[in-house]
Amino acid sequence: MKKLFTLLSLLLSFHAFADLRATGDLGIVIEREDGNALIINTTEHKRLSKIEKLGDLSHASVVFSRDQRYAYIFGRDGGLSKIDMLKDAIVKRIIQAGNSIGGAISQDGKLIAVSNYTPGGIKVFSSDTLELVADIPSDYGKGLRSKVVGLVDAPGQLFVFSLFDAGEIWLADFKNPKAPVIKKFPNIGKQPYDALMSPDGHYYIAGLFGEPGLALLDLWNLEAGVKHILSEYGKDDEKLPVYKMPHLEGWAIAGDYLFAPAIGQHKVLVINKNTWELHDTIAVVGQPVFVMARPDARQVWVNFAFPDNNQMQIIDVKDLSLRKTLTPGKAVLHMEFTPRGEQVWIALRDDNQLVIYDTETLQEVTRLPANKPNGIFFSSRAHKIGL
Template sequence: MIKLLPLLALLFSFNAIAELRATGDLGIVIEREDGNALIINTTEHKRLAKIEKLGDLSHASVVFSRDQRYAYVFGRDGGLTKIDMLKDAIDKRIIQAGNSIGGAISQDGKLIAVSNYTPGGIKVFSSDTLELVADIPSDYGEGLRSKVVGLVDAPGQRFVFSLFDAGEIWMADFKNPKAPAIKKFPNIGKQPYDALMSPDGHYYIAGLFGEPGLALLDLWNLDAGVKHILSDYGKDDEKLPVYKMPHLEGWAVAGDYVFAPAIGQHKVLVIDKNTWELHDTISVAGQPVFVMARPDARQVWVNFAFPDNNQVQIIDVKDLSISKTLSPGKAVLHMEFTPRGEQVWVAVRDDNQLVVYDTETLQEITRLPANKPNGIFFSSRAHKIGL
């Protein structure tokens, strides 16, 4: 026994080491058709686990707890699932609405907000227990309820979101979670389809589908209201059909410029951040969907709507030109950069693959199997405003 004890202790400590897992370089990949989430390691390029039965993930997004242990998956069917990335298991799961589009985590990490189409509005939950904290219906008139899009977190324990049918932006202050203070900005433009928070938490910008231009809210100057920018852009041009709505989540801010997808034109808009006027446009291979800056903002990566969705183009921010066109495969749906941007992961839905590129050489590093992947979310998002 005396001889055995040290040996046992050694065995236990080895076991403990083997079971330890850090989460700072993990990520979640959504398999849309199967309703699964894969936990992946971005350093080792490995699939660690498959979490199943998360419902309809045809339009799913993910946010992470500030300790980077938990991933919250927002499903299309109103499902909200809290995944424990240390245990490879579902911690909690609720169905909170009938039809849902996305979510956000509060500045302090204690609240999870979900934006819903049906019934329209946002619901806010405790990130710990997923118990309901607040329900804010998006009523904008007698018997009228709007679909809610573009929900993001903002500094000051606030959430900001847009009402697609109403053409409004609302800001909900959750410093007192039991009595959120809501500020409404009406008449911001027709059909805001998505929105983003600038990475410094200063500006909230909604893209408009129903009219040219964008709606800009300066969070440092709320009294100035929402400013309509780029109203004249593309007004007289023929609008090309849009086979997939662009996403503004990864909207790229690089130096003095904001890069954004044009709607109904095969162009990326380059907006001067000082004047909010159009600086330039860059012609690209199709209707841009995601326009995302590498973390150092030297490159902007663009993917496209059907039928041009087999390509990815890389804009060199130095001279605002296309430096390369890649063909990762059939139906490129999403891209995610590693925290410091040396690599990017690309989801190729119809080829059932994740492709990892070196962003310096633009060479492929590896491919991993995933069934109909449509979203890649790395845990480094936990510490970013607006993601």
Template sequence: MRRLLAIVLSLAFASCVAAGLRGSGDLGVVVERANGSLLVVEHSGNSRLAEVKGLGDLSHASVVFSRDERYAYVFGRDGGLTKVDILEGRIVKRVMQSGNSIGGAISQDGRLVAVSNYEPGGVRVFDADTLEMVADIPAEYAPGKFSKTVGLVDAPGNRFVFSLYDGDQIWLVDMNDPRKPRVTRFRDIGRAPYDALITPDGRYYIAGLFGEDSMALLDLWHPEKGVRKILGGYLAHDDKLPVYKMPHLEGWAVAGDRAFVPAVGQHKVLVINTDSWQQEAEIKVHGQPVFVMARPDSRQVWVNFAHPDNDTVQVIDAESLRVIKTLVPGRAVLHMEFTPRGERL
């Protein structure tokens, strides 16, 4: 009788535990920048699960996720780095690591979180479990001169890559020994790199240059070949318009062998062949594009725009290179994100 009771109690306990468990594959987060909070949502039933408050200045926040997708690392504009448990809807740890930061990345093995800082200029690297700082990499490009760092990405082989806005450089950092980073510096890559991206295969790092009509490309398979310019003079034949918001290069869309690129200060999206890195077409759009996002199946590319056209989103067919739909979903569209299989935006 006791044995039967023990079995029944064990089954009841297991049932309770199972009922309280869920995966993280259909979870997402929304940054509520005006409130300094993070909203946890799920897209199977389109519901809000939790609101995590106390994350500081989120006016230019970004988020990366742990390998198991349980934790979100939130990078605040005030220099705050916050680790959030999205299953439990709570802050695990929060550190103020600088005075002004602009984004971050997590290493390939998931052990390190790097933060890109404006003030003090440089990159700081933290243990992903404890948020203990393991490396401080000041962006000193000349004696006593420190640069804002931008375009921080993680690269294969537990490396980070970032650009020095004031120093006209790209730095490649090997973090396989976290306490002893190995930094490779690429100088004179072009004027004022303002943002960057890494291609989905992890091979190419591309920095946009605010100071000239070209971009800087680093082949991470062959870094010994250095940085080369691509798309030189791509705006030479256009009337330059006031730039209301700099486009984000991490918002590039790579679909097949084409990259769809927002043109700085122009009402168009450039189409780049990723084999030759030459422009092959341009698409006229509603305004100055900010984010150009590929649907996960690469069949469509969605574009949002800078003020005063930021109420509009356009959809481009990736095969015909035509705008096939124009949407006005609200007063201002700031960011876009697809669900993993692309059925919703």
């Protein structure tokens, strides 16, 4: 009996050894319609497991714990799910609001913030237990609450976010999680629809849907307030219809330039990061949605809104030229670069596939099946400010 037990424990420990899984090259792929998350390995190009019953993931985003073990998935239906990527299991899942758009993890990794449409505001949870730490309603007078967009983390244990209906940017200081300090910047422009944090945590930039230009907040100089940049750009031009809201999380800061989607124009804007003036525009095939820099910032990849969502274009940052137009498949929704950028994964919603490209040769490497995939998120995000 004792022998058998020893044998068994030996077998078990061997099993445990065989199952060892490092998390640095893992990622999450969202299957929007089924409400599933696939755990994938970015080195081996493999699907490892499928986590089911995560609710409405039609608009989902993911942040990672700093130990890269846990993924926090924000669903459209207000669901917040904590996934253990070592055990392929849901650790905890809560419904924290009626309608949500995304979230962020704090600088120290201890807090998870979620931005909500209904009821409008942000809620902040312990990343350990998912217990509520703070509830910040986006009241902007007369009992109205705004949809909250563009929520990111910033150095100094800050969360920064924008109020779509109110046209405000708020900064929440969570150095003392029990008593967060809110600083509000009103009148930043009409309908901020998303925002990005520069990779160095220095600038918060919100895109405006209701008027031309962008709202820029210099986190090193809060006294200066929010600056409205590019206000004149495209003011008198006819706007083309926008069949999908651009996303700014992937906005690209590359070298001296910020690359951003124009709204209602089939152009990528190239903004000089020193003067915040327009440097150039690059004509592209459709309304840009994601404009993302390869980690080394030599290339910027762009995907498009319906009906041009079967294409992708690659900009060479060296001379701001279009290097190539790819047609990977039907309904390109999202892309994610490997940590050092030698490959990019692309979600093809209507082809039920993920396609992986070599970013140097721009040749296809392989394809993997995924049912109606939208977001792709790699664990390397764990160590990036603003993601």
